[in-house]
Amino acid sequence: MDPSLFSRDDGILFLGEGNFSFSLKFKQQHADKLRCVIATCFEDKDKILEGAKENVQLLKESGVSVLYGIDAKQLTSYNQLVAEDDLTPNCIIFNFPHIGGKMKINRNRELLRDFFSSAREFLAGACARLPQTSRPRIIVNLCKGQGGTPADGDNQRDWGNSWQINEMAAISGFILSQVLPFNHKLCSGYESVGFRSREQWFHTTEAIVHVFEPAAPILLVSRINEKETSVQLSTRYGDIVCDRTHLDLCSAFTEIETKYFLSSNLKISPQVDLYNKLVDLMKNSARLGENLMVVHTNYLPFNCDLDLKRVPCSVGSTAKFMRRSLADVMEFCKKENFITYGPIFKPLDELSFGESPAPYQILVKHTDIERVTGLITLWLSSLVDETRLEVEMDDDQWTVQFSGQDLAYKCHKNAVIVELDLLAMIYFQAENFRDLLFSKRLNSTFSPVSLFPRTFDLDICFVIGEAFSEKRFNVLLWRLLGKFLIGKELVNKYSPEDEDWTSHCYRLQYRSSLEALSKRAAIVLHQEFLPEALLNSKLAQKVM
Structure with a gap:
């Protein structure tokens, strides 16, 4: 099992062990890097597989607690699983779960469904007694094709012929947060037995490790009214009343209760990551970086004269509009050479549900606009598939399109705009703008919080x-x-x-x-x- 999945704060509970060779190998591999390890099997002590007895003895000698007759569907029924805080697990590993005897796929789904339900209640109680660093999660290893998700690659089965693991998990409030190949080199000595309740091995080649985490509950409200759809925010331009929807779906803002627009640099997002790359590139350019100013403009300029349909808001009793383009910013920033980014705001009445109500743009204003457009063209070509880019450039117009969509363009004779949300979706291969909004940083890239959510x-x-x-x-x-x-x-x-x-x-x-x-x-x-x-x-x- 990949060591990066675990830390010293983790207590591990193994369920459904066959001959205990996996938990033994795991303990040997991680040695003293874990808070505790508990290994369990479904069978009673006198019915365990013959090959398990020696492994059980080695586990006990290494300090592992071994329990028999533990049903994964009824975890809260066993007080011995949470007897002491130091021995309370926060991570459950269910290795190749299956029903005994001749299998029916619907019964394996029911096993997973009932297991996740039991695990949710168990982890909620167990983790309430542990430090926050002991984050709850579940790891389920499945044979190739069983899970029914794109993680199976060429082995992916039709949904109806799979165990539908992400759906069974979602019923109890778990999301699939990570998938890894089952690394046999890290499990040398593991013998996968228990197929059809016999000392018969599983086909674990190309197996998949599924990591699940509890998700925030889906909050339902019975009705809405005008007061609930609006929110008041304090900005440099006064107290603005605007539609809550734009804030709920815009990563630039902190929690609504703070009532302030704040820079999303407080939390690096995919968009900010790309923006920072362009800033560094321009600053390091000999002719562009000398006088370039980096300006933060997440505050809202309004009452601009662009002929665009915009989102209404109010300041006191005065009706105004939030910006529809970062070109609005040029009326407020009088600097000659600057770069900035920020959200723009689109009306909801005609907006498709695949578009963000508050997407991000980058604005670059510079006296040497020809050199700027050339640099940005090269930058975009390095980030996305160059064969799908179309560049139009002449004295009055500069446009870069990706598959027919405007990715960058001149908005003024000395300024250009880059559609940052579109660029981030292409670069990080996001299916939906919500995947950018709800994403986590993994080294040099970003991943959606929830992998392979169903539609x-x-x-x-x-x-x-x-x-x-x-x-x-x-x-x-x-x-x-x-x-x-x-x-x-x-x-x-x-x-x-x-x-x-x-x-x-x-x-x-x-x-x-x-x-x-x-x-x-x-x-x-x-x-x-x-x-x-x-x-x-x-x-x-x-x-x-």
Whole structure:
């Protein structure tokens, strides 16, 4: 098992050991690097496999606690697992779990489902007694193809023919945070036995290590009102009242309760990482870096004259607008040569659910704009697939497109803009802007908090109400389900003859990059949460 997964603060609980050769090898490999190790098997002591007895003796001699008759589905039933704080585990390893005898795939799913449910309750109680550095997690090793996730690569099975491990985990609030190949070199001496409850080995070649962590609970609120959709923030321009949705989905801001716009340098994000790379490149350029100023502009300039539809806000009783482009910043920053980055704000009423309401841009203003555009062109070519870049450059225009999307362009004769969110998604291979927002830094790259989250397509049909419009419906969906909804499609409309009503049927796509969104939870959002909001807002007369 990869040593990087563990630390001295960890207490390990092994479940379902066959001949105890894995836990023995693990203990020998990690020696005194762990707080404690507990090895268990499902069988009673007098029914363990013959080859296990010697390994059990060696484990006991090395200080490992060995327990028999431990059911992974009922962990909270065993007081001996948490007898003393120093011996309380915070990490559970379930090595090639399976039901005994001839297998049925649905029963293996049930085993995983019930195990995760039991483990959630067990870890919640155990970790409440431990230091915060002892973070709870679960490691499940599966044979190739069993998990049903893209981690299996060429061995990935159809979803219905797999153990659906990320779904079984999500039901109890766990997300898949890391996957690794099962390294046999690190497990030399391990003999995988117990196949069909016999001393018969598993096919562990190309097996996958799945690491799960408990996720934040999905918070549901029964209804929304105008007060709940707005938030007041203190900025250099005064107290601004704006839509909460933009803050919920913008990584530049700290928790809303702080009521301040702060630089996202406090937490390095994928966007900031790329921005810093460009700043370093320009500063090290002999002709560009001498007079270049780095300006932080996360504060909101508003009331600009650009002919763009923008997000309304208010300052006191005065209606104003938040910026739609970093070109607005040039009215506030009078410096000749500077580089900055920050979020811009898009209206929710026509915004697709695959776009961020608050994406990031980089703005570079410089008197030597030709040299700037040349440097940025080379920089972009080094970051993304150059064959998919199209560069248009002449005296008045400079545009860099990636697969038909504007990645960088002149916004003024002496200034250019780089679409930072788009660049980060391409460079870090993110599927969705939410994967950038909810990401963790791993060495020189970033990874989504939740790996391979599932997407659920659910239909909703309703008779439209007196307040209905497509734009209002879009805003409602953003405010209620912005973190979960990645797609919306109008499937059909129906208006019966001689009757004065019309129904709409929409197909909504649910997915979460942060929470453990199971199919069951998605159905709750869709069937209980959304209909009530539609009726309360009078966008629907009746939900079918």
